[in-house]
Amino acid sequence: MGDKLNKNINSLLEHAQxxxxxxxxxxxxxxxxxxxxxxxxxxxxxxxxxxxxxxxFVYLTDMAAACHSHTSNEMLKTLETHQKFAxxxxxxxxxxxxxxxxxxxxxxxxxxxxxxxxxxxxxxxVSEVVALNRRVEFLATHDELTGLxxxxxxxxxxxxxxxxxxRANRQVLLMxxxxxxxxxxxxxxxxxxxxxxxxxxxxxxxxxxxxxxILCRLGGDEFVMIMEGASPQDGHRCVREIIRAFANPFEIQxxxxxxxxxxxxxxxxxxxxxxxxxxxYADLAMYRAKQNGRNDFQFYTSNLNFIxxxxxxxxxxxxxxxxxNQFFLVYEPQIENITGExxxxxxxxxxxxxxxxxxxxxxxxxxxxxxxxxxxIGEFVVxxxxxxLRAWLDDGYSVPRMSINISPRHLxxxxxxxxLGSVMxxxxxxxxxxxxxxxxxxxxxxxxxxKKNMHMIKDLGLSISLDDFxxxxxxxxxxxxxxxxxxxxxxxxxxxxVDSEDDRAIVRAIVALAHALGLNLVGEGVENQEQVDVLATxxxxxxxGYYFAQSMSSKEISQLLIH
Numbered sequence: 430m431g432d433k434l435n436k437n438i439n440s441l442l443e444h445a446q447x448x449x450x451x452x453x454x455x456x457x458x459x460x461x462x463x464x465x466x467x468x469x470x471x472x473x474x475x476x477x478x479x480x481x482x483x484x485x486f487v488y489l490t491d492m493a494a495a496c497h498s499h500t501s502n503e504m505l506k507t508l509e510t511h512q513k514f515a516x517x518x519x520x521x522x523x524x525x526x527x528x529x530x531x532x533x534x535x536x537x538x539x540x541x542x543x544x545x546x547x548x549x550x551x552x553x554x555v556s557e558v559v560a561l562n563r564r565v566e567f568l569a570t571h572d573e574l575t576g577l578x579x580x581x582x583x584x585x586x587x588x589x590x591x592x593x594x595x596r597a598n599r600q601v602l603l604m605x606x607x608x609x610x611x612x613x614x615x616x617x618x619x620x621x622x623x624x625x626x627x628x629x630x631x632x633x634x635x636x637x638x639x640x641x642x643i644l645c646r647l648g649g650d651e652f653v654m655i656m657e658g659a660s661p662q663d664g665h666r667c668v669r670e671i672i673r674a675f676a677n678p679f680e681i682q683x684x685x686x687x688x689x690x691x692x693x694x695x696x697x698x699x700x701x702x703x704x705x706x707x708x709x710y711a712d713l714a715m716y717r718a719k720q721n722g723r724n725d726f727q728f729y730t731s732n733l734n735f736i737x738x739x740x741x742x743x744x745x746x747x748x749x750x751x752x753x754n755q756f757f758l759v760y761e762p763q764i765e766n767i768t769g770e771x772x773x774x775x776x777x778x779x780x781x782x783x784x785x786x787x788x789x790x791x792x793x794x795x796x797x798x799x800x801x802x803x804x805x806i807g808e809f810v811v812x813x814x815x816x817x818l819r820a821w822l823d824d825g826y827s828v829p830r831m832s833i834n835i836s837p838r839h840l841x842x843x844x845x846x847x848x849l850g851s852v853m854x855x856x857x858x859x860x861x862x863x864x865x866x867x868x869x870x871x872x873x874x875x876x877x878x879x880k881k882n883m884h885m886i887k888d889l890g891l892s893i894s895l896d897d898f899x900x901x902x903x904x905x906x907x908x909x910x911x912x913x914x915x916x917x918x919x920x921x922x923x924x925x926x927v928d929s930e931d932d933r934a935i936v937r938a939i940v941a942l943a944h945a946l947g948l949n950l951v952g953e954g955v956e957n958q959e960q961v962d963v964l965a966t967x968x969x970x971x972x973x974g975y976y977f978a979q980s981m982s983s984k985e986i987s988q989l990l991i992h
Contacts, residue, residue: 463551467538470547472508480552486521489535489548495519497530497559511537511545518555530559572646574624575631583645583653587704590643590657591697601697602656602664605711606634606671609689609723611650613841614681617878622681626688629679637670653711661696661728668692668726675724684877689724691715700729716740719799743796746782751805756780758813759980762989763829763951763973766965771989773951775832775866775973776814777980778806794836803836804844810834811852814863817983819856826990832864832894837871841878846885853889860890864915868896883911894951898939908946916943918969920954926963933963940968 464480472489486492493504498518507514515534523529535550570582578586587603594601608630615623627650634652635644643655656664671690678685693715695707710729717733718725720740727733750756756778763773780788797803814833821828839845853860865886871879886893892914908916918939925932936952943950952964955974964972978989 463553465551466535466549468535468548470545472548475547492517492519492533495521508548513537518559528556529554530556575628575646577631577652578643578645580645580647583643583647583655584704586643586645587655587707590655591702591704591707594657594697595702597658599658600660600699601707602659602661603695603697603707603711604654604656604664604668605693605695605708605715606652606654607691607715607719608650609691609719610841611688613838613878614686614688617841617843618682618684618686622686625681626679626686629681630675630688630690633674634671637674638667653708661694661699664694664696664728668694672724672726691718691723692726693718693729694726695729720795740796743793744800744802747793747797747802747806750780750782751802751809755782756806756809758810758817759982760831760986761973761980762978762986763832763971764977766961766970766972771829772971773829773832773864773973774986776810776817776834778810778834779980798836798838803838804842807835807839808848811848815852815856815858818858818862820983821987821990824987826987828862828990830862830864830892832866834866834896835871837868840867840871840882842882843878845882846889849886849889849891861892864892864894866894866896866917869898887912894949908942908948913948915949915951917951917953917973918964920974923952923954923960923964923974924956927957927959933967936964936969937967944968 465476465478466474466480467476468474468489474486474488489508490505493501493508496504496517497520498516504514504517513536517533519531519533521529521531531552532555533550533552535548538546538549540546570579571577572579587601590601593599608626611623611626614626627646630650631644631646631652634654638644638654639656641657642659643657645653645655647653656667659667671692675688675690678687680686693711693713695701695710695714697707700710701707710733713733714727714729718727721727758776759779761775761777762771763775764770765772778790778794780790780793782788794803794806797806810833814831818828818831835845849863849865852858853863883893893911894915894917895908895913896917897919898916916939918936922932922935922939926936940950942948949971950969951971951973952960952969953973955961955964955972955976957976960974961972961976964970981989
């Protein structure tokens with residue numbers, strides 16, 4: 430009796446322990462990200478625990494048909510031979526139509542005699558892992574911002590395009606794009622705005638090209654495009670359409686931003702048969718387009734190698750000139766014709782090269798404006814002007830207002846206000862002694878930073894002179910909008926005053942406008958008495974030019990000033 434009772438007690442204890450183990454297992458299963466399954470010997474799934482409701486596989490062979498990491502035949506062979514398997518990835522579609530990936534592992538279940546009874550295993554949703562892996566793979570070959578093929582992918586595709594073209598005896602065009610003044614957008618509106626501009630620019634290019642053309646981003650604001658089976662005539666039409674598309678402003682951060690594009694084109698096999706040389710040649714052609722004033726395109730020609738070398742040599746020379754004090758200022762007096770009094774001075778930059786002698790500003794200013802060198806030059810000019818004004822004042826001279834020319838890039842930079850304010854304070858120069866001289870073209874782009882800088886110049890108390898007046902597109906609009914103090918009649922009109930009635934009519938109109946608006950007026954480029962007389966008759970009496978004095982040193986100007 431006691432033995433039977435002990436057996437019953439032991440049996441109850443074992444059952445209780447088993448129930449406890451089952452409950453514990455269920456707790457673990459519910460807390461796990463894995464779900465559990467079983468199948469019978471026919472590979473039919475007979476039990477599932479913790480699986481998402483949308484998993485609707487009936488047989489393991491259904492999973493094999495949806496295998497992603499291996500071929501269907503590989504998984505089927507594993508199942509049919511009753512082998513253990515691990516980390517097979519399958520795909521399915523959930524109830525929302527979204528693709529899901531599941532990692533499944535299983536081991537065969539054997540009976541007491543070693544016979545196959547089915548499978549038992551686990552599975553886990555690995556959709557996020559697969560998506561991440563795909564993202565990593567994508568970013569290895571594509572630009573994250575624009576989604577375009579990246580530099581490494583571009584090289585492969587160009588080589589492939591050239592190989593195909595060689596077999597088919599066809600041409601390949603390579604276009605090299607660079608956004609004009611992109612750095613200005615980054616500097617003034619921020620990198621988020623720059624990113625938006627890049628995305629929109631890439632979209633504009635792709636909207637103008639064929640579906641077979643391959644646009645890639647090299648980095649920064651540089652893009653390249655491969656045109657297979659296209660002729661140079663096709664390229665001409667394409668780049669013209671792209672440049673036309675960039676004429677419209679971009680909407681960035683609720684602002685209208687103007688950004689043009691410079692394009693260089695090289696042709697296989699006309700220019701070269703080497704893929705790397707094609708890139709270099711297209712880049713050189715693009716650089717030439719920038720030299721021509723941007724918003725332009727150029728096809729590669731053999732002389733571009735020499736031109737590019739000259740350009741880079743000039744950039745190096747400018748840097749060296751700044752470091753070695755090769756730049757200096759000269760001054761042109763502005764004369765009141767009736768009294769002969771010096772009423773203003775314009776400061777002009779000059780470069781004396783140790784080997785080449787004087788280099789004309791037209792040769793180096795445009796190159797400096799293509800890079801940040803123009804800012805360094807601007808700082809030199811402002812510093813030199815204020816230092817010279819202070820020297821004259823300390824020597825007791827009666828000094829008229831000095832005009833300083835600034836580059837359009839200065840108006841598009843947030844460095845201008847700080848530069849003017851700090852240098853004026855350093856030399857204790859009153860604002861009424863300085864005039865900022867700008868060209869109408871500098872105001873064509875109505876970016877917020879341009880407006881900010883124009884208002885800043887006035888807030889500092891400086892006067893504004895509009896150079897080359899009459900040569901721009903909206904002179905009257907600028908006079909009204911920017912509170913201009915002075916206009917300078919462009920030398921082009923002054924040159925034709927004696928022989929051209931049209932030029933005389935234009936000058937009379939400018940003088941009348943200036944007088945009506947209460948503006949100061951300067952006629953520049955005066956070279957003879959006849960021009961002086963006609964300007965005086967028209968009503969312009971403040972004149973500047975070689976007829977009165979050529980560019981003078983500070984010592985020569987001192988002799989004209991009154992103690």
